[in-house]
Amino acid sequence: MGEKQRIAVIGAGLTGLTVARALAETASVAVIEKSRGLGGRMATRRAEPFAFDHGTQYFSAKSPAFETFLAPYIAAGTVKPWAPKSVILPQDAGDAPVWASPRYVAAPSMTALAKALASDLDVTRGWQVETLHREQAGWLLINREGQQLGPFDWVVSTAPLPQTAALLPTSFAGGSAFSQARMQGCYSLMLGFADPLPLAWEAAWVREGPLAWIAVDSSKPGRGGPQAIVAQTSNDWAEANLERPQEEVRDELRDAFATATGQDPSGAAYISLHRWRYANVPVPADAPFLIDQESGLAAAGDWCGAGKVEAAFESATALAAALMPSLQGARVLTP
Ligand SMILES: Cc1cc2nc3c(=O)[nH]c(=O)nc-3n(C[C@H](O)[C@H](O)[C@H](O)COP(=O)(O)OP(=O)(O)OC[C@H]3O[C@@H](n4cnc5c(N)ncnc54)[C@H](O)[C@@H]3O)c2cc1C
Incomplete structure (x- = not known):
């Protein structure tokens, strides 16, 4: 041979x-x-004491092949099902979607699956x-x-x-x-709070304004730590605002977070913005x-x-x- x-x-x-x-x-x-780091868009931003999944939020496994692939990582606790308490914002915009198949996150952070997959590979x-x-x-x-x-x-x-x-x-x-x-971008706003905001939910689909999704990352399985929140824009909004000054975008999204949630984020101990040029795939x-x-x-x-x-x-x-x-x-x- x-x-x-x-x-x-x-x-x-x-x-x-x-x-x-x-x-x-x-x-x-x-x-x-x-x-x-490993994992690409299955990413984690660490800013002690906070940790944010600022790329992929969760993932599905609809096919038996992907379920089989994930099975050993689920057994090892590297991948965990996530069933957040969810709402639609504004609150009168309807009921949150019910997930027919389980949704997963890697634990203790989204990069954990990539680390496990790479453990016996030659990676430069x-x-x-x-x-x-x-x-x-x-x-x-x-x-x-x-x-x-x-x-x-x-x-x-x-x-x-x-x-x-x-x-x-x-x-x-x-x-x-x-x-x-074709691919489209997305902005992720990361907010860390020493004094947690009193949110009655762990994930929200946002139907108005620039934001499309908010997740309380610290409530995902295997995390803990002080309250860490990720708010992501719609892909269309990101595409239209990709080249704007990033401080301006950050401030606009912080205001959009306040409007969507009715909570004042000005007491955040950590605030940061990440621009993903390539997040989603419309075509x-x-x-x-x-x-x-x-x-x-x-x-x-x-x-x-x-x-x-x-x-x-x-x-x-x-x-x-x-x-x-x-x-x-x-x-x-x-x-
Ligand atoms: C904000 C956001 C939210 C998302 N939410 C979800 C979600 O909720 N559910 C879901 O299922 N999916 C979601 N996705 C999509 C998901 O992250 C991707 O589908 C998946 O991670 C793609 O994996 P990949 O390996 O194909 O690409 P990537 O993860 O992008 O990996 C490509 C890798 O190539 C590396 N690379 C690029 N160029 C070079 C080079 N020249 N030399 C060396 N290395 C290079 C990059 O650094 C990267 O690590 C989201 C993505 C983003 C950005």
Whole structure:
């Protein structure tokens, strides 16, 4: 038997880590992540004594495959069901939706699942891939400082769609999907209170103004600590306000929080704003993953589906299954 094929997976979010785990026994897999932390948009901001899930709020597992994947992490307590006391704001705007299937959070913070998934993988952190360069021996990854990793037989990008489109060469066979699919931004306002606001709920869907969602993160399972609240805008509002001065946006969202909840947030011990340029996927790519077997390039992510954690898992597992035959010597099947 020959040497294992070498695969570079760009991104240590759920897609990248799922692809890497699925292929780790068959190939030599290296995960390269630009951030110091793991999990991508399944993110946690720590500002002692507060902790905020300022990206993904919770996730569903509607498919048996994702339930099966999560089962050991649920058993270990790394993933826990979350059934918050929920309302719609303003209060006369209707009843909160009833979740037909369970919703989950990672515990003790949203990054915990990524940490568990990455525990036995080769992950290089704090290394941003700037360009790809093809040599006879395979692909080289190059960062801004000109450092190189490689060569690799395959490069799989799991960066959000616009970043993947910028990384992969224009000759990439799956490239037509890039112009068709679209992602949208979101703002997360984080508020930490030493003296908790007297809220009668743990999660709220907001139907008026810039905000769309508010969660009392400190009430999620496995957390505790002083009251930590995340308020997120609608994607449309974020798109229309992405380039405004961030202090101005923060103050407007703090006022929107007061209007929506009827509570005065001016006593917050911590306030911060995070701008996500790529949060949601209003128009997905029309394929479960993208692959160019001639060049040894592929891409996957939530933007191949519904823009959710479960969609990221589905894209990752579909791509891993398609790559497997080529890693075992057979031809890769295109979607
Ligand atoms: C504000 C917000 C709220 C959300 N709420 C929910 C929710 O409630 N429920 C739900 O199911 N989903 C939610 N989502 C969506 C969910 O977070 C994503 O669907 C999922 O995390 C996508 O995982 P991914 O691995 O495909 O992408 P990502 O998590 O974005 O991972 C991609 C990784 O690639 C890295 N990367 C990018 N470029 C490079 C480069 N050049 N070199 C190296 N590394 C690179 C990034 O740093 C990142 O870690 C939300 C997202 C946001 C932002």
